[in-house]
Amino acid sequence: MLRLGMLAAFLMSVGVVWGQMPDRTPNTRYPYVTDMDHEGAYVLRWGLNATHIWFEVQVKTLGYVGFGISRDGRMVPADVIIGWVAGNQVHFQDYHTERYEAPTVDSSQDWLVDYGYEEAGWTVLGFTRALDTCDTLGDFKITRDTQRLIYAYHTEDPDVTSPNPLIRHTVRGRKSVSLMTTSHPPAELPIDSSVIDFTNDNFSIPVANTSTYNCRLFDLSDVNVKYHIIKMSPVFSPGMEQYVDHMVLYRCRIADPASLLVNGASFNCFSDAPDHVQFCREHVASFGHRNKEDFYLPEDVGIPIGGTGESNLYVLATHYVNELQTPNLVDSSGIQLTYTADLRTNDAAFLSMGNIISPNWLQYIPPGEPSFQQRAYCSERCIQWGMNSTQNALPMTVVGAKFHSHDLATEMKLRHVTKTSSGAYVENPWLAYDGAFDSDQQAFRVAEKRRNVSFTDHLMLECTYDSSTRGFPTLGGWHPDNELCRAYVLYYPRKMLEGCMSWSNYDQLRNQIGQPVNGSDVFNTLLATDWSNNNVMRVNLKHALQNSIENAQCWSSRQDPSYAVDWFQQTDITIQTPYQPTETRTCV
Numbered sequence: 001m002l003r004l005g006m007l008a009a010f011l012m013s014v015g016v017v018w019g020q021m022p023d024r025t026p027n028t029r030y031p032y033v034t035d036m037d038h039e040g041a042y043v044l045r046w047g048l049n050a051t052h053i054w055f056e057v058q059v060k061t062l063g064y065v066g067f068g069i070s071r072d073g074r075m076v077p078a079d080v081i082i083g084w085v086a087g088n089q090v091h092f093q094d095y096h097t098e099r100y101e102a103p104t105v106d107s108s109q110d111w112l113v114d115y116g117y118e119e120a121g122w123t124v125l126g127f128t129r130a131l132d133t134c135d136t137l138g139d140f141k142i143t144r145d146t147q148r149l150i151y152a153y154h155t156e157d158p159d160v161t162s163p164n165p166l167i168r169h170t171v172r173g174r175k176s177v178s179l180m181t182t183s184h185p186p187a188e189l190p191i192d193s194s195v196i197d198f199t200n201d202n203f204s205i206p207v208a209n210t211s212t213y214n215c216r217l218f219d220l221s222d223v224n225v226k227y228h229i230i231k232m233s234p235v236f237s238p239g240m241e242q243y244v245d246h247m248v249l250y251r252c253r254i255a256d257p258a259s260l261l262v263n264g265a266s267f268n269c270f271s272d273a274p275d276h277v278q279f280c281r282e283h284v285a286s287f288g289h290r291n292k293e294d295f296y297l298p299e300d301v302g303i304p305i306g307g308t309g310e311s312n313l314y315v316l317a318t319h320y321v322n323e324l325q326t327p328n329l330v331d332s333s334g335i336q337l338t339y340t341a342d343l344r345t346n347d348a349a350f351l352s353m354g355n356i357i358s359p360n361w362l363q364y365i366p367p368g369e370p371s372f373q374q375r376a377y378c379s380e381r382c383i384q385w386g387m388n389s390t391q392n393a394l395p396m397t398v399v400g401a402k403f404h405s406h407d408l409a410t411e412m413k414l415r416h417v418t419k420t421s422s423g424a425y426v427e428n429p430w431l432a433y434d435g436a437f438d439s440d441q442q443a444f445r446v447a448e449k450r451r452n453v454s455f456t457d458h459l460m461l462e463c464t465y466d467s468s469t470r471g472f473p474t475l476g477g478w479h480p481d482n483e484l485c486r487a488y489v490l491y492y493p494r495k496m497l498e499g500c501m502s503w504s505n506y507d508q509l510r511n512q513i514g515q516p517v518n519g520s521d522v523f524n525t526l527l528a529t530d531w532s533n534n535n536v537m538r539v540n541l542k543h544a545l546q547n548s549i550e551n552a553q554c555w556s557s558r559q560d561p562s563y564a565v566d567w568f569q570q571t572d573i574t575i576q577t578p579y580q581p582t583e584t585r586t587c588v
Contacts, residue, residue: 058123061153063153073148108137196337228304286404349492372466400446411462414462416430429449509525552566
């Protein structure tokens with residue numbers, strides 16, 4: 001039973017009212033902002049340093065407010081706070097949940113309230129917590145992994161005179177957020193900043209298909225001045241967020257786009273795409289999976305747009321998912337770029353990495369696997385090709401990466417391998433990592449420390465999947481029921497290399513009785529396998545993925561030829577010293 005003394009353990013006088021509600025303006029204390037819900041009724045702002053994180057929640061209610069961190073997005077188990085404002089006093093307390101009933105008061109009160117007030121129907125609470133409290137009873141450590149945040153609120157304050165004062169919430173929800181790797185907005189954008197929109201034009205989403213890929217073209221041949229892209233933003237038509245699975249903006253340079261296409265032309269990205277558009281694959285920006293946050297490039301880098309010899313053809317590719325085949329859906333969503341003529345120090349670009357998606361190049365995940373790994377490579381020879389094979393090429397400095405996968409993915413890792421002068425392979429610290437990946441939160445992850453990739457290095461993207469609850473195999477593909485292993489790596493200075501993909505030959509795959517499987521029979525062998533209690537084929541498949549020949553393709557729309565093909569034996573790249581992060585705990 002909760003007693004009044006416990007519930008009102010922390011009281012403080014109401015502070016100064018700050019301004020109009022809600023306030024989503026970033027500032028020095030709260031540089032990061034996100035809406036926890038689709039309605040904009042629960043706004044979260046936060047900031048952090050090396051040891052602490054401070055939050056502000058703005059909630060459209062005059063009742064109590066809950067906020068917390070969960071292991072998997074459910075309300076139990078979770079590390080939570082509950083607070084409200086009543087009678088010019090802020091009531092605030094640290095709890096944890098162990099079961100689906102009233103939360104338990106923490107014996108160690110590690111969440112500390114800074115202020116609270118009510119204004120115009122909104123409740124505002126500011127509070128602080130150590131990143132690592134070292135409180136093992138109910139607290140979760142805040143890390144660079146994606147965090148599952150939960151929230152709740154009620155229309156009324158608790159009745160502190162009641163033996164059970166906490167009324168069940170009227171609203172609750174969850175959102176995955178990268179609290180420590182989000183891009184940092186500048187204090188202000190350059191005064192000459194302008195925007196350009198790449199959006200669909202009242203596209204009618206077909207009813208006959210649950211999955212549709214629409215591409216729209218944009219001709220920027222008339223942009224003869226070089227600018228820098230400094231910010232990227234998603235643009236959603238009202239109510240269409242649930243139907244837009246993801247949007248990607250690609251670009252390339254072609255001799256005379258006006259003679260080959262009509263500016264604004266729209267078509268199916270796969271079945272109807274002209275040849276020159278199919279190879280227009282330099283990644284510029286991407287959003288999706290209900291991610292509505294802007295991406296700000298660091299203040300020393302910008303992505304070139306416009307100018308002599310620059311890409312002139314831009315392609316907006318939008319993947320719509322209409323599972324219920326709802327009719328009369330019309331969409332004009334897309335991507336907005338903010339650019340400036342005040343050029344930054346470094347020309348940056350994205351390198352696309354991952355497994356190639358094709359019916360002939362199979363990505364295959366068996367059912368019933370709690371931790372199934374697949375890898376994709378950007379080989380040493382591909383990197384050298386992208387650097388024009390020059391010994392004096394400047395290394396690529398990696399700023400961060402955005403991972404792209406679907407619901408089975410649980411862990412994403414961008415590994416960096418260096419060949420020493422003796423020919424040995426040593427693994428460096430990971431360039432990007434998310435040990436709690438959530439496909440609903442595919443935001444750019446700023447690197448903790450920028451690292452250089454040289455022309456003798458290998459990059460390896462490692463994706464881990466949990467198919468333990470799925471009763472059928474999962475193939476590679478863009479549909480949400482399929483899987484992906486992709487990363488978009490932001491780096492500088494810009495190279496010719498735009499993409500680097502790979503796929504397994506499966507030449508080391510053996511069947512149930514240990515016989516080698518011919519290349520032409522791999523697909524049918526895997527599809528015909530009964531995976532229930534079949535440990536032999538599970539072992540055989542994992543062995544093949546780790547030991548077979550890996551084929552690689554690298555490309556650039558600015559080189560001639562525009563692509564190169566590589567292959568190598570994975571066992572030739574044996575990492576003698578794998579990287580192992582050391583966990584340091586700073587308890588505050």
